[in-house]
Amino acid sequence: MTSAAALAADRPRKRDAEATRAAILGAAKLHFAKSGYDGAFLRDIAADAGVDAALVNRYFGGKEGLFAAALKDSIAPDRIAQWDRATFGREVATMMAGHAHAQVDRMHSFQFLLRAATNPLTAPLLNQAVQERFMGPIRAWIGGDHVEARARLLASVFIGLLVERLIRDEPLTGQERDIFIERTAAMLQSLVDH
Amino acid sequence: MTSAAALAADRPRKRDAEATRAAILGAAKLHFAKSGYDGAFLRDIAADAGVDAALVNRYFGGKEGLFAAALKDSIAPDRIAQWDRATFGREVATMMAGHAHAQVDRMHSFQFLLRAATNPLTAPLLNQAVQERFMGPIRAWIGGDHVEARARLLASVFIGLLVERLIRDEPLTGQERDIFIERTAAMLQSLVDH
């Protein structure tokens, strides 16, 4: 575990609540992304953060609390408003047509969210977080008529592209790729435009 | 649990290994679809099949064996080829606009496959399942030019709608619902048509 060692090593020797908390959260996000809620173990997370498992409990009040915190930390709504409405479709389409592991850092948080989505226990948590921190901003961003329907459809298509990519990281090539980008871009853009 | 009672009741009083095995497998598929691997409990599955938990073990050699059997059973060739090309978009859109739990019979196998993604053990199987269950048949079914790009996009949109529904089983209502159906249908249909 190179990342694990790094996480533990990067944490200062001095006692620093803020830093340890961040270390735990970071380790938790990786583990939840990799293994899902049930497959991620508190003891492993703690070990990766270079800390005892009981401490995790003290800071986050249990596994669910940790998960909720990690979830909250993984959704960054602030950037949404800065997206370019004119080129949104093509940008996303191009990204989705490339290799997932080319944007590993982004994908980790997406993976995390998807694992949460497919787990009945965590789905409600995700739902709430997504509604508050994601759908809201998106609704505001796209504007226009029938915002609710368009926002939902947009989110669905986006999620679908993401899942397909995560399941199978073999992008299309050549002309098929061009067509894919073109049609995906048109699809997304039409939802943004009206 | 109406379905549970039904399952148990349908099972013949007479001792019949084949029938009980099928009952267990059926209950397992429902439970795995609804709750995922970790959330599905052997005792519950056994109860729904009207059988003792130990028997499940005897037949399938453990939980993993049962899961593998259920997964294999879910990959069985299905009715994609029989879908109506003319009304496909609207049918799927309408289905996705309704409550997921009202469509359990049509959705549960899809849900089951998606849930498999949460378990690292079965993730590779999921890829294979998606290829066989979605991509292969869909490619053959839609035909025409750029089959690869269209099939992928179609699958992505489909999966996305499904995941969105899994996360939040609150369908739209009123005019927003109508718009949602209309646009979703158009989106899907255009991918089928050309």
Next chain:
DNA sequence: CCCGCATGTCATTCCGGGTTGACATCCTCG
């Protein structure tokens, strides 16, 4: 009719992993 196998049940054991509370160590501030 009854022996023997197949089918099904019950109670128990076992184990992973989250949680808890007592204890140790460090940092800070008066």
Next chain:
DNA sequence: CGAGGATGTCAACCCGGAATGACATGCGGG
């Protein structure tokens, strides 16, 4: 410098749920 709170550790506890083996019961053939 020395309380006392904050930070961190350790060992035990507890619980759910899967696995196991001994036991019961129905079924079918000789």
